[in-house]
Amino acid sequence: MYYPVGVAGSLAKLMDEMVADFNKSQNDVYVESIFAGGYREAMEKAQTAFMAGKPPELAVLDAPALYTLRDIDSIIPLDDFIAEEGGDAYVAEFLSAFMEIARADGKIWSIPWQRSTPIFYYNKDFF
Known part of the structure; x- marks a missing residue:
């Protein structure tokens, strides 16, 4: 694979x-x-x-x-695969906000793996 x-x-x-x-x-x-x-x-x-x-x-x-x-x-929706893994109980393991990003048109299209948070650092004294 x-x-x-x-x-x-x-x-x-x-x-x-x-x-x-x-x-x-x-x-x-x-x-x-x-x-x-x-x-x-x-x-x-x-x-x-x-x-x-x-x-x-x-x-x-x-x-x-x-x-x-x-x-x-x-890509294909994952709803059938998720149903085999426990359906709502499986989805409940993920943060609901992350699962909302994975949904479109009433279907689940992805599974959250991790989220990145871009951070911008700057030298306050320099500016």
Whole structure:
């Protein structure tokens, strides 16, 4: 399974550990986590793969990518998969604000992984 990941550093290490644990836990699906650069680069690579007819099975992308990929019919809703995992009980594990971002047209299109908070630092004395 091709899995572009738009995270680096300690979060990428955690992702690699989770993928390794998943691969050890079963023999039906093998996942290969591929660092694809930052969110923009990961989206570009995923979108290129979609357009070439060889889409990734999963991708870690930023929230706005959901709408782009949905609008070009590159993703499917996850409601059936979520129902198999416990439905509302499964969704309740996530912050409701994050799940709202994952919803559109009454369907769930993504699962929150993590949220980034861009921070701008400046030297107050300099200004």
